[in-house]
Amino acid sequence: MRSIQLPLPLVAASLKPFYRLALNASLPYRVQRALLDLAAPIQWLPDGTVTHRTTLAGRPAERITVGATDRPTAVLYLHGGAYTIGSLATHRSLAAHLARESASVVYTLDYRLAPEHPYPAGLEDAVAAFRELVADHGFSADRVALAGDSAGGGLGLATARRLVDAEQLHPAALALISPWVDPGSKEAPFDRDLVVNSRWAHTCAAAYLGGGDPADPGFAPLLGDLSGLPPAAVHVGTGELLYPQIVELAAKLETAGNGLHYVEYPNLWHVAHLQASVLGEAADAVADLGAFLRASFPSTADGHLAS
Template sequence: MVYLPLPLVAASLTPFYRLALHPSLPATAARRVIDAGSALQALPRDTVVRKLTLAGRPAERITVGATERRSAILYLHGGGYTLGSLATHRSGAAHLAKESGAAVFVLEYRLAPENPFPAGLEDAVAAYLELLGEHGFTPDTLAIAGDSAGGGLTLATTRRLVDRYSVKPAALGLIAPWVDPGARDAPFDRDTVINTGWSYKAAEAYLGGGDATDPGYAPLLGDLSGLPPTLVHVGTTEVLHSQVVELVDKMRAAGTPVEFTEYPTLWHVAHLQASLVREAADAVHEMGDFLRTRLAPQPV
């Protein structure tokens, strides 16, 4: 594998994201830009992508190497609940499949503003339950992971699964999770990827006519006890860094087992560039190894 220098990739991403996530750009146009940019993110060798539906939504089952798997990860993509797709996260999910040894199911849940909260949450919960009921997995062989908005959705989905269905996923992987979209206390206006003008607009679109204190919308404000073992990643120079630190502190205070890694050189969800940057690949390796060890070992 030939990697590019981290500073070079970071410098090239800055103007791309300033265009794609410009607050004045309509969501439909931003989706096209983000999808087009994802073409630079390569798949690991021997990746197998199978299209399917989960909860009536488009999805992909991604494996690397042997396709038969007894453990799986439901992956919920980021994008401020207004962007993101199978295309944008296929490469990152494939690298996670390689490192975890699991099948990774990427869900294309409904997006705002066309489908505000709780549409995405309902899709994610239904997808997890469908993987249990129709795909042969059990809670101890099925984890959930997600990045940014998808990380917040991972936490909200797990809370609902535990509270309403008495189902606890095997583990959670949270990459720079956006766990309080309604907060307006960001320490600065932008990082390499995110700017607050865009994120505040996306948060309002996702909320629709809902309540910004609803834990389904802002899981940071809800009960954080009784959750599965969780690994949290965040960059120290991210707009979301302080929010993620608060989440980790609250989860630990609630008794949830949490491992936390902060990256001083990586940008928001750099894991998506695992095919380009060694440091991003190393972060995906850590996430994959964490999830692998917490999914119940099953013979293939």
């Protein structure tokens, strides 16, 4: 279905009451998940999208392409949702727009969620999924990027650290949208933004941590070593609850000597990229990530097509 473009104030005004309802610490997680899945179909797919249900590392996954279905490069996309909600359905549209803009196949992963599966279950799933793309799907590690939003962005950064250190696998790049890189932090400039509120975020962080150590860099990658990681694109809205920790992340990535493409959006909210099918500014942000990813992959002139 073709995208339609709506005025930014209208989209923001429509989203605010929905997020206040759905991201509510008083609701059971199963209800929060159901509400997000019910709303997912209003975020349309680009024309030419092909979605194929599959598995990665034993977890449900989707393989998404737009246009050509055989691509020499891939993106492993890790959805947001504070490690407790979110699904293949909620991020299908964003993944499809990223597939179009990056000219890659995008794999979305249904990694295990808390509180049923606290840390490190999601990290283990993401590492295993990347490893399988390299071992069984014909991609070399430098032709697979990691991407994610919010909790999925933090998970992507933690996954890259684990892959480099424990697996000697070096992803092509990181594309991080408003990454939640220190879930245990209680510092925030205010109590809520258009999408996220502190009480809900703190409750989800505790559910994800379980009995773990909040200083564990697998849980809070901002607190760990950031050297030797792939080049990263980081997007953030300046009015977000997470803005201070993402500014700190960008500074640490730059200091560590990693290539960094950092963009601040004064008018966009937390992971506005999800609205790429209805908001021109969000579509432009996804296009920026896609261009970064295309430039980060090695030349495909002598590459081969993978699945």
